[in-house]
Amino acid sequence: MPGTKSAGSVQEAVDLTLDLRSPPESAKKLENKEDFSVLNGSPSELPSLETTKGITAFQTLIHLVKGNMGTGILGLPLAVKNAGILMGPLSLLAMGFIACHCMHILVRCAQHFCHRLNRPFMDYGDTVMHGLEASPSAWLRKHAQWGRYMVSFFLILTQLGFCCVYIVFLADNVKQVVEAINVTTNNCHYNETANLTPTLDSRLYMLAFLPVLVLLALIRNLRVLSIFSMLANLSMLLSLVIIAQYSVQDIPDPSRLPLIASWKTYSLFFGTAIFSFESIGVVLPLENKMMNARRFPAVLSLGMFIVTALYIGIGVLGYMRFENDIKASITLNLPNCWLYQSVKLFYVAGILCTYTLQFYVPAEIIIPFAVSQVSKRWALLLDLSIRFTMVCLTCILAILIPRLDLVISLVGSVSSSALALIIPPLLEITTYYSEGMSPFTIIKDALISILGFMGFVAGTYQALDELIQPGHAVTFSNSTTLIQ
Numbered sequence: 001m002p003g004t005k006s007a008g009s010v011q012e013a014v015d016l017t018l019d020l021r022s023p024p025e026s027a028k029k030l031e032n033k034e035d036f037s038v039l040n041g042s043p044s045e046l047p048s049l050e051t052t053k054g055i056t057a058f059q060t061l062i063h064l065v066k067g068n069m070g071t072g073i074l075g076l077p078l079a080v081k082n083a084g085i086l087m088g089p090l091s092l093l094a095m096g097f098i099a100c101h102c103m104h105i106l107v108r109c110a111q112h113f114c115h116r117l118n119r120p121f122m123d124y125g126d127t128v129m130h131g132l133e134a135s136p137s138a139w140l141r142k143h144a145q146w147g148r149y150m151v152s153f154f155l156i157l158t159q160l161g162f163c164c165v166y167i168v169f170l171a172d173n174v175k176q177v178v179e180a181i182n183v184t185t186n187n188c189h190y191n192e193t194a195n196l197t198p199t200l201d202s203r204l205y206m207l208a209f210l211p212v213l214v215l216l217a218l219i220r221n222l223r224v225l226s227i228f229s230m231l232a233n234l235s236m237l238l239s240l241v242i243i244a245q246y247s248v249q250d251i252p253d254p255s256r257l258p259l260i261a262s263w264k265t266y267s268l269f270f271g272t273a274i275f276s277f278e279s280i281g282v283v284l285p286l287e288n289k290m291m292n293a294r295r296f297p298a299v300l301s302l303g304m305f306i307v308t309a310l311y312i313g314i315g316v317l318g319y320m321r322f323e324n325d326i327k328a329s330i331t332l333n334l335p336n337c338w339l340y341q342s343v344k345l346f347y348v349a350g351i352l353c354t355y356t357l358q359f360y361v362p363a364e365i366i367i368p369f370a371v372s373q374v375s376k377r378w379a380l381l382l383d384l385s386i387r388f389t390m391v392c393l394t395c396i397l398a399i400l401i402p403r404l405d406l407v408i409s410l411v412g413s414v415s416s417s418a419l420a421l422i423i424p425p426l427l428e429i430t431t432y433y434s435e436g437m438s439p440f441t442i443i444k445d446a447l448i449s450i451l452g453f454m455g456f457v458a459g460t461y462q463a464l465d466e467l468i469q470p471g472h473a474v475t476f477s478n479s480t481t482l483i484q
Contacts, residue, residue, distance in 0.1 A: 021347025077318025275412025413459025
């Protein structure tokens with residue numbers, strides 16, 4: 001990883017991924033009539049991007065792979081169970097291909113408008129706005145500004161959804177470590193996951209993390225967290241290696257597993273899978289920062305191939321190893337020896353830092369606009385108040401929906417499907433329709449958007465249905481044991 005070489009390269013990674021600029025600078029730019037980032041969907045037009053050197057193709061590849069490595073990959077074994085041992089990996093392969101294709105569409109459309117408007121870079125929100133301005137529909141051209149607002153809304157929804165998932169993940173894993181501390185041993189060969197002694201309510205663990213998350217969210221310049229970002233990446237990478245090493249041991253006969261699962265649970269698979277392909281927001285900043293942007297399409301394809309292969313590998317191995325006992329996060333299936341308990345703690349440390357990075361994106365969309373509406377005297381107080389309120393909101397939502405698998409599926413179905421599958425194909429149609437498009441391309445784009453919309457509706461419905469059905473209620477006193 002480039003981040004392992006020096007703190008400076010980690011600094012570059014943080015700047016690149018999340019457009020790290022301080023809120024005071026953002027607030028000042030709001031007063032500039034030529035600023036395009038008041039409510040953009042991918043805050044990435046940074047002074048730092050213009051003044052720093054470009055990154056190599058290898059560094060771009062690492063950033064792209066790293067952008068997809070969150071909690072979603074840990075939920076893929078359960079997602080494969082919801083789809084079937086055959087349908088799961090095939091669907092992940094198809095979804096990875098479609099997601100990669102949609103990323104290519106977004107890059108082509110952004111480049112198209114950059115050349116037409118003579119601009120060096122264009123973010124997701126601006127690309128959608130200019131796409132609507134180029135459409136043959138007068139109504140869409142008139143309301144083109146809403147394209148940027150729509151992308152901003154879904155980006156905020158997605159990032160805050162990630163934060164809710166992280167809180168549930170933190171509570172579940174720390175709770176399991178604490179409850180198993182008396183039965184944790186040094187023998188990892190014969191020690192299976194033991195029955196845990198219930199301690200505190202899982203919601204209390206979530207509240208216990210709240211002060212820490214608030215303090216981290218109050219940091220308005222994330223450059224000071226660059227070293228923690230590097231440690232988070234290393235800890236999660238090490239954890240994945242150990243998880244894969246354990247999963248390949250003593251795999252039962254996979255012939256007993258269903259090839260295709262029920263269509264009802266398949267909708268939950270869709271939400272979890274699309275949640276995992278979470279890097280579309282960093283595609284355009286990566287393309288802009290690359291020294292040789294002409295090579296970006298090849299790097300993007302290679303990166304998504306690696307990501308999809310990792311997803312299929314972890315998903316299939318985890319399901320084959322634990323079968324119907326697989327939990328919402330594969331870390332919850334690890335045995336109670338200190339090696340595998342440390343994996344949970346490593347991932348907890350990584351996710352704790354990642355929460356701050358994910359939180360920064362919606363904060364940089366909402367706070368500058370809000371601060372610009374008040375006098376300078378109240379700007380700092382309003383800034384901190386919004387941050388505190390947003391962190392509390394994510395914690396409250398996590399408490400209301402403490403089932404990790406359903407939170408992941410719900411966030412993926414509602415917002416990730418819109419950003420990754422629905423919007424890019426429609427953007428291609430509005431961008432190139434007036435210039436002439438083949439019927440095949442139009443039909444292809446329409447089918448992808450319809451697929452994304454169907455996944456959005458079915459996944460959202462099934463996740464909400466699972467939440468409200470009494471038979472599927474979770475026992476809050478021990479939320480690490482999920483009722484399947």
